[in-house]
Amino acid sequence: MKQTIGFVLDGEATTCAVAPGDLLLDVLRDELGRHGTKEGCGKGECGACTVLVDGRAVNACLFPAIEVEGRTVTTIEGLARDGRMSAVQQAFVDKGGIQCGFCSPGMILSAEALLARQPDPTDAEIRTALLGNLCRCTGYVQIVEAVRAAAKLRRGAS
Numbered sequence: 001m002k003q004t005i006g007f008v009l010d011g012e013a014t015t016c017a018v019a020p021g022d023l024l025l026d027v028l029r030d031e032l033g034r035h036g037t038k039e040g041c042g043k044g045e046c047g048a049c050t051v052l053v054d055g056r057a058v059n060a061c062l063f064p065a066i067e068v069e070g071r072t073v074t075t076i077e078g079l080a081r082d083g084r085m086s087a088v089q090q091a092f093v094d095k096g097g098i099q100c101g102f103c104s105p106g107m108i109l110s111a112e113a114l115l116a117r118q119p120d121p122t123d124a125e126i127r128t129a130l131l132g133n134l135c136r137c138t139g140y141v142q143i144v145e146a147v148r149a150a151a152k153l154r155r156g157a158s
């Protein structure tokens with residue numbers, strides 16, 4: 001039986017009817033129009049479905065939708081402000097961290113979570129934070145560069 005839950009989605013109070021077994025990925029894509037949240041493996045291995053729940057990166061393909069009741073969920077659609085991409089989004093574009101783009105929403109959200117807790121990460125910390133996000137296009141070098149550049153941008157450095 002479905003139950004109505006309330007939570008904050010990309011900065012807006014939202015309600016949605018979910019069943020106990022519903023996964024956050026399906027609710028985001030099918031009920032709430034967040035198609036930027038991708039389904040790759042569907043079993044917690046690729047990171048394409050990564051979103052932030054209370055600022056923590058989670059695999060939406062494994063996360064029970066009912067558990068976001070009263071919490072804050074951020075998807076890739078929630079990062080831009082006043083039509084401007086976030087520093088991380090901009091850096092991924094500028095540094096060539098996006099090729100086919102399928103991994104990019106999840107990568108970017110994992111990077112956002114990292115930079116929120118560690119504003120000046122080492123390359124090793126960046127790689128560790130992105131271990132759960134697979135990319136078959138870029139070889140990861142440009143992605144690490146993008147996160148490093150985004151960290152600088154966020155700190156106001158040039």
Ligand code: FES
Binds near residue numbers: 039041042047048049
């Ligand atoms: S679709 Fe969720 S980890 Fe691959």
Ligand code: FES
Binds near residue numbers: 098134
């Ligand atoms: S850019 Fe294609 S999978 Fe990462």
